[in-house]
Amino acid sequence: MKPTTAPKTYRVKSFGCQMNVYDGERMAELLAEKGITPAPEGEDADLVVLNTCHIREKAAEKVYSDIGRLVKAGEERGQKPMIAVAGCVAQAEGEEIMARAPAVSMVVGPQAYHRLPEMLDQAVSGKRATDTEMPPIAKFDALPKRRKSAPSAFLTVQEGCDKFCTYCVVPYTRGAEISRPYNDLITEAQRLVEAGAKEITLLGQNVNAWSGENAKGHAVGLAGLIHALAEIDGLSRIRYTTSHPNDMDDALIAAHGEVGKLMPYLHLPVQSGSDRVLKAMNRSHTSDSYLRLLERFRAARPDIALSGDFIVGFPGETDAEFEETLQLVDKVRYAQAYSFKYSARPGTSAATMDGQVPREVMDERLQRLQAALGRDQHAFNAASVGKNCEVLIERKGKHADQWLGKSPWLQSVWFEADAALGDLVSVELVEAGPNSLAGRLLEMVSA
Ligand code: 5AD
Ligand code: SF4
Numbered sequence: 001m002k003p004t005t006a007p008k009t010y011r012v013k014s015f016g017c018q019m020n021v022y023d024g025e026r027m028a029e030l031l032a033e034k035g036i037t038p039a040p041e042g043e044d045a046d047l048v049v050l051n052t053c054h055i056r057e058k059a060a061e062k063v064y065s066d067i068g069r070l071v072k073a074g075e076e077r078g079q080k081p082m083i084a085v086a087g088c089v090a091q092a093e094g095e096e097i098m099a100r101a102p103a104v105s106m107v108v109g110p111q112a113y114h115r116l117p118e119m120l121d122q123a124v125s126g127k128r129a130t131d132t133e134m135p136p137i138a139k140f141d142a143l144p145k146r147r148k149s150a151p152s153a154f155l156t157v158q159e160g161c162d163k164f165c166t167y168c169v170v171p172y173t174r175g176a177e178i179s180r181p182y183n184d185l186i187t188e189a190q191r192l193v194e195a196g197a198k199e200i201t202l203l204g205q206n207v208n209a210w211s212g213e214n215a216k217g218h219a220v221g222l223a224g225l226i227h228a229l230a231e232i233d234g235l236s237r238i239r240y241t242t243s244h245p246n247d248m249d250d251a252l253i254a255a256h257g258e259v260g261k262l263m264p265y266l267h268l269p270v271q272s273g274s275d276r277v278l279k280a281m282n283r284s285h286t287s288d289s290y291l292r293l294l295e296r297f298r299a300a301r302p303d304i305a306l307s308g309d310f311i312v313g314f315p316g317e318t319d320a321e322f323e324e325t326l327q328l329v330d331k332v333r334y335a336q337a338y339s340f341k342y343s344a345r346p347g348t349s350a351a352t353m354d355g356q357v358p359r360e361v362m363d364e365r366l367q368r369l370q371a372a373l374g375r376d377q378h379a380f381n382a383a384s385v386g387k388n389c390e391v392l393i394e395r396k397g398k399h400a401d402q403w404l405g406k407s408p409w410l411q412s413v414w415f416e417a418d419a420a421l422g423d424l425v426s427v428e429l430v431e432a433g434p435n436s437l438a439g440r441l442l443e444m445v446s447a
Helices: 018-033 059-077 087-100 113-124 138-142 182-194 222-229 250-258 275-280 287-300 319-332 359-384
Strands: 009-014 047-052 082-086 104-108 129-131 152-156 199-203 211-213 219-221 237-241 265-267 305-312 336-341 388-396 402-406 412-416 424-432 436-446
Touching: 009 018, 018 047, 018 087, 018 113, 018 152, 018 199, 047 059, 047 087, 059 082, 059 087, 082 087, 082 113, 087 104, 087 129, 104 113, 113 129, 113 138, 152 182, 182 199, 182 211, 182 222, 199 222, 211 222, 219 222, 222 237, 222 250, 250 287, 275 287, 287 319, 305 319, 305 359, 319 359, 336 359, 359 424, 359 436, 388 436, 412 424
Parallel strands: 009 047, 047 082, 082 104, 104 129, 152 199, 199 237, 265 305, 305 336, 412 436
Antiparallel strands: 211 219, 388 402, 388 424, 402 412, 424 436
């Protein structure tokens, strides 16, 4: 490959989970430190980072088609972009990407992206670069300081997974569970608040497995970190995601009743309502132990909004077992939830299990599950009408003075106000749709 000119503009396209969004922002900061600027909206970038997700089907194929599209657009305008593939597909299929896609100059795994600047120098000098090493924590130390933040910011506190649910690629793409040190997190949170964040969502594949040593040298879990973050002036809201039922502790449940800044929302994946399926998934909780856990959260914070993840059509799932999932949904009445068709992931133990469920059966189950979840989400929204709550403004609406923000229960709320991004306002919720609510401004809380 011949030396290329150094890129002047970049675009980072992040797919998949919120942790990828966080990683995408950090990669953008690294590129900005090298003097590369974001490509203006609607214009092609000199460097495109595809920050990929491998959790469900067609991820890899999508990467190849995205690369094809970028190359074609580049040929049409007479200048091909430099392409980097990052994220979990890079980790899982890095070598194959390099072999199959000559247009790709860099392949960088989720634990190695702090090396992007050096890799870029290498790519500019004509050498393709790959790094899919998984050194624990190193990347965070090597990242630049936070300088800019949206009103609602992500902060990765924990990464990786040791649970090995039998369907999941995460333990292979993100590596073993690690917790970032307490002091680093407090510092990063303070910087985010100085940079404009009003809300911080703590991220981890098993965020509630986070553990560390506080400033006094005492061992603390996620609840201890949340209590400390709540002391930061200017930070109004704290959230965390995603949790595993087996890593819940009393302190975290109690924190929902103790810390006013901790929002009344819990995302706790269950995956299935059938104990046989849960066992085959290696989830190590039962439907009953999960329900009991939720009751404890409801006791600590009666208005808590519950969310979850579901997989339909896990190998061997029978009609009766799927019905148990619907029964669990009826008992919980989720405020909101995510549901997916099972997708065999290369290298996972479920991929070779007997009893793979036909696609039509999965389609039908997913439709029924989503109808039930949609019904409950709408009912939750409808039950919110008449309540007054605070909304954090995150986006401008289509009309002048129209804004979109999030309620404490993570509902999208539209309303009109003479306000600005990042303002906290008090609204009355006046009308509910399936996916959002309309609000009426009562007063400004803080600008
Ligand atoms: N197939 C379908 N859904 C999956 N998830 C994880 N792995 C798979 C898979 N192989 C879902 C789970 C998890 C969410 C992030 O993605 O529900 O909680
Ligand atoms: Fe995947 Fe299970 Fe780990 Fe979640 S807990 S990341 S589903 S292996």
